[in-house]
Amino acid sequence: MSASVLLLLPLLSAVTPTRVELVFGGDVIPHGEVKAVARLHARNGPPALPGGKGPSLNHEGWGHVFGPIADVLRTADVGVVNLETPVTDNKKAVARELLFNAPSAMVHALASAGVKVVSTANNHARDQHPAGLLETLKHLDAAGIRHAGTGASKSAAWEPAFVDVRGMKVGFLSFTRLLNGFSNPKDAQAPQVALVPYSRHEAHRGELPEQAVEAVRAAAARCDALIVLVHWGTEYTSTPRPEDRALGQALLDAGALAVIGHHPHVLQPLESYPTKDGRKGLIAFSLGNLVSNQDRFYRHPVGKKGAGGDKRDSMLLRLSLERAGPGTPVALGEVAVLPVWVENNAVGRARKEVRNIQPVLIDREVEAVTERLAWLSARSALDKEARTQKALLERRLEGSKQRRERILRMLPEGFAVASPELRQRGPEALAPRASAPHP
Numbered sequence: 001m002s003a004s005v006l007l008l009l010p011l012l013s014a015v016t017p018t019r020v021e022l023v024f025g026g027d028v029i030p031h032g033e034v035k036a037v038a039r040l041h042a043r044n045g046p047p048a049l050p051g052g053k054g055p056s057l058n059h060e061g062w063g064h065v066f067g068p069i070a071d072v073l074r075t076a077d078v079g080v081v082n083l084e085t086p087v088t089d090n091k092k093a094v095a096r097e098l099l100f101n102a103p104s105a106m107v108h109a110l111a112s113a114g115v116k117v118v119s120t121a122n123n124h125a126r127d128q129h130p131a132g133l134l135e136t137l138k139h140l141d142a143a144g145i146r147h148a149g150t151g152a153s154k155s156a157a158w159e160p161a162f163v164d165v166r167g168m169k170v171g172f173l174s175f176t177r178l179l180n181g182f183s184n185p186k187d188a189q190a191p192q193v194a195l196v197p198y199s200r201h202e203a204h205r206g207e208l209p210e211q212a213v214e215a216v217r218a219a220a221a222r223c224d225a226l227i228v229l230v231h232w233g234t235e236y237t238s239t240p241r242p243e244d245r246a247l248g249q250a251l252l253d254a255g256a257l258a259v260i261g262h263h264p265h266v267l268q269p270l271e272s273y274p275t276k277d278g279r280k281g282l283i284a285f286s287l288g289n290l291v292s293n294q295d296r297f298y299r300h301p302v303g304k305k306g307a308g309g310d311k312r313d314s315m316l317l318r319l320s321l322e323r324a325g326p327g328t329p330v331a332l333g334e335v336a337v338l339p340v341w342v343e344n345n346a347v348g349r350a351r352k353e354v355r356n357i358q359p360v361l362i363d364r365e366v367e368a369v370t371e372r373l374a375w376l377s378a379r380s381a382l383d384k385e386a387r388t389q390k391a392l393l394e395r396r397l398e399g400s401k402q403r404r405e406r407i408l409r410m411l412p413e414g415f416a417v418a419s420p421e422l423r424q425r426g427p428e429a430l431a432p433r434a435s436a437p438h439p
Contacts (some may be wrong), residue, residue, distance in 0.1 A: 019333065022079075027291075035102075065109070104139040125176070212247070261284055
């Protein structure tokens with residue numbers, strides 16, 4: 001064998017590692033005001049017939065709602081959110097403050113924005129009764145979005161969603177610990193929600209925590225990497241419940257790589273956890289709201305701690321799954337976050353200006369406001385209107401920086417802050433973590 005061939009052998013035998021990137025968002029809640037924003041920003045093409053209505057160009061305005069984060073979700077191999085609502089086009093469906101419903105256009109907008117998987121197990125899953133639960137799944141299927149957590153039967157509700165990416169089979173198992181007082185039906189063949197109730201709600205016909213652990217163990221054996229999506233915790237509190245922390249760790253020990261939580265509507269800490277078999281695991285107890293109308297009148301309280309605004313602090317969580325070669329185990333790789341702020345321009349209930357509600361990437365906003373301020377500062381003289389604008393931008397910039405720092409306090413040491421430009425898909429897309437105390 002020639003020397004040149006011998007030199008080629010190591011190159012031919014080298015295996016390129018497989019890397020899959022996931023991006024997770026928090027709760028998507030179609031409050032009435034969010035629906036109104038979508039309607040206000042709906043754009044239609046020319047009608048086919050005179051006097052008719054042309055086709056929607058942005059999914060009846062929902063494309064506008066998710067627009068600022070769409071490129072990040074699309075850049076990921078798999079974008080995942082918690083769909084905290086039934087989806088039905090039934091014109092007679094009742095929707096009010098704590099009874100949710102969304103049109104099918106919203107899930108098509110989510111798909112267009114890059115969402116490939118949603119969790120449907122949450123306390124609002126039965127808001128439109130079993131018929132609404134089933135119609136939700138029909139619309140998700142039509143949009144090409146995989147779903148986990150509810151189903152036409154108990155076994156279907158507990159069935160993981162699987163996504164194959166570059167030969168890596170990634171599973172998503174979803175369950176909730178709350179169901180707003182509802183119970184699953186006695187008939188296991190009737191529509192159900194994957195439920196692991198807290199002890200005070202054991203009568204609601206769900207599984208015990210140890211049964212959920214076994215479900216995770218079985219699901220992990222069916223895929224290369226398993227992510228568990230859990231609806232748990234206490235609303236509006238920044239600290240996880242001790243029993244949820246214990247359950248999350250048990251789920252990781254059973255084979256999950258990460259546990260992603262929802263429900264509190266505020267951010268809760270991220271925690272790394274070394275499993276009993278030596279793997280690296282992650283628990284994100286709550287990613288907060290991604291889209292909602294909560295705290296709509298909150299304003300950046302510069303220099304103040306206040307609890308207000310927590311419901312508009314959010315993040316996109318980026319996880320990479322890595323495998324060294326065919327047949328080798330998949331491990332959790334880089335973990336990073338993009339700080340998000342739910343923009344809401346409400347001032348008063350009678351405000352006449354066009355409303356806007358959107359999740360905004362804070363780092364992009366800081367950059368845009370800084371550039372605008374630099375442009376204003378470069379002008380030789382500012383009129384009254386420009387001075388007012390400059391003062392508003394300065395307050396907005398200071399408030400945005402404060403919100404960013406507050407969000408990053410949820411990030412333990414060893415994690416990173418991600419650049420919005422995730423197309424780079426490498427360490428260059430990560431920035432050093434800002435200095436913040438360990439939660």
